Amino acid sequence: MEQEQEPKKKTGGRKSTVVEYDERISEALELILYKRLSSGEFRTTFSKMYDVSERTADATWRRCKDILKQRFADEQNELIEQQLMRYFDLLERARFDNNKRVERETLQDISKLYGLEQVKKIDLTTNGDPISVNIILNND
Numbered sequence: 001m002e003q004e005q006e007p008k009k010k011t012g013g014r015k016s017t018v019v020e021y022d023e024r025i026s027e028a029l030e031l032i033l034y035k036r037l038s039s040g041e042f043r044t045t046f047s048k049m050y051d052v053s054e055r056t057a058d059a060t061w062r063r064c065k066d067i068l069k070q071r072f073a074d075e076q077n078e079l080i081e082q083q084l085m086r087y088f089d090l091l092e093r094a095r096f097d098n099n100k101r102v103e104r105e106t107l108q109d110i111s112k113l114y115g116l117e118q119v120k121k122i123d124l125t126t127n128g129d130p131i132s133v134n135i136i137l138n139n140d
Helices: 018-033 039-050 054-096 100-114
Strands: none
Touching: 018 039, 018 054, 039 054, 054 100
C-alpha cells in the first residue's frame, strides 16, 4: 500500500526583481493608505496576493511604514520652511510699520517653530544623584 504524502511546504522561492519589488511596495502602500488595512489584515491579504510568507508580508509592512514616515517628515520640513518665510515677511512689515507688539509676537512664534522656547529642567538640589526619602512615624 502506498501512503499519501503531504505536499511539501515552500521553504524558499524565486527572488523578485527590482521592478517586481517596486510594484509590490506600491500595491502595499495602496492597501495601507486607501484600504486602511491593519497590520494583521495586511499580513494575511498581502501574503495571499503574492504567495509569500507572513514574515515577508510583515517586512513589507515595516518598509511601507518607513517610507510613509520619511515622506511625511519631508513634507513637514517643507511646511515649516514655508511658515518661517511667512513669519519673516510679517516681521519685516512689522518693523517697517514700527509695530512693536506684532514684532514681539512674531519673534515668539518663530522661536516656537525653532524649538527655542522649550523648558529645560535643571536639577539644582542633588546634582543628578538619586533621592532617598525617609518617613519617620515615631516621635520618640
